[in-house]
Amino acid sequence: MISLSPYVIKEEQQPECPGRWNEIFGNDNPLHIEVGMGKGKFVHTMAGLHSGINYVGIEKYSSVLLRAVRKMEEEELPNLKFLRMDAENITQVFGQGEVDRIYLNFSDPWPKDRHAKRRLPSREFLARFARILKPGGRLEFKTDNLDLFDFALGELEPAGWTCLAATRDLHGDQEMMRGNVMTEYEEKFSSMGNPICKYVIVKAGTGCGCNGKE
Numbered sequence: 001m002i003s004l005s006p007y008v009i010k011e012e013q014q015p016e017c018p019g020r021w022n023e024i025f026g027n028d029n030p031l032h033i034e035v036g037m038g039k040g041k042f043v044h045t046m047a048g049l050h051s052g053i054n055y056v057g058i059e060k061y062s063s064v065l066l067r068a069v070r071k072m073e074e075e076e077l078p079n080l081k082f083l084r085m086d087a088e089n090i091t092q093v094f095g096q097g098e099v100d101r102i103y104l105n106f107s108d109p110w111p112k113d114r115h116a117k118r119r120l121p122s123r124e125f126l127a128r129f130a131r132i133l134k135p136g137g138r139l140e141f142k143t144d145n146l147d148l149f150d151f152a153l154g155e156l157e158p159a160g161w162t163c164l165a166a167t168r169d170l171h172g173d174q175e176m177m178r179g180n181v182m183t184e185y186e187e188k189f190s191s192m193g194n195p196i197c198k199y200v201i202v203k204a205g206t207g208c209g210c211n212g213k214e
Contacts, residue, residue, distance in 0.1 A: 002062055007072045008082045018095035025054045025079065030100040033058060035087050035120060036107050040068025042183040043103070047080040049181070054102075055080045087120060087128075094132040102129050104141040106185040109148040121152035123159035130160070130203050142170065142198045144189040149197040156201060166199040167187060176200075 002008055009017065009024070022028050030053050034043040037057035046067065047055040048123070053108060057080065059065040065084050077197055107120040117124045121141050139161075143149050149168065156163055167173040170180065171190055176198060190196055 002065060002069060002084060005069045005072075005074075005082075007069055007080070008065070008084060011084065014083065014085065014093050019098060020147070021054065021056070021094070021098060024081065027054070029054045029079070031056070031094075032096060032101040032103065033094070033099055034105065035050050035090070035103065036060075037068065037082075038063075038064055038106075039184055040071055040082070042105055042181055044068065044071055044075070044077065044080065045181045047077045048075070051079055053079065056083060057081075058083045058085060060084065060086045085098040087125065091128050091131050096131055097134045097137075099132045100134055100137050102133065102137070102139045104139065105183045106143055106189075107148070108142075109145045111141070111147070116151070119148065119151065121148070121155060123155045126155060126159040126161060133203065136202060138164070139201050140198065141201070142183070142186065142196060144185070144194045144196055146195075146197065149199075154200065158202045162200045162204045164200045164202055166197075168195055170196040170198045170199045 001029055003010065016059045017024065021031050032053055033056045035058045037043050037059050040057050043055050057068060059068065059082070062084060065082060068082055085093065110116065110118045112169040116122055133139070141152060146168070153166065165176055167176050186196055
């Protein structure tokens, strides 16, 4: 079903994608991506709310991606595509400076120290994200895992990123909650009383990255 879906960029086509995403979508709109989209609720909602932005949802697990594909069959959106891939290969699919914004939502915490490099907000992944983001492009990260959030904050300075805003209680922060779209995990964890953490970061020295679209 995934291999036949018109909403999924096929694996054999992915090497042709860098520098061509505006061509793939057929317009020059900004490009936002969610890395580790899960069932796709967040990225699908965002694409529905912001028709002037192109969205790409990335997920490596087929069983989860299938849920997002089925959602698209129920409510098709022309500004949303999916990729089945490992985030380690992200620079092979997006060109340098091609992406306007990156979302990391409730990423796997990889709690063991020896797995720190696998964490999406690690300095290793931040280096990859810095390559594909435009100057001033933002990265937004949400989690309910306080240890992962503390780790993520500690990676910013060594990786050369600047924090524009951060909170350990997103739902209690009126300013940072403006325009917030919840993921499945966010709905679940917040209903249990777990505080949600969030930061918004930009590569140091590149400006605010605000494009006025959201």
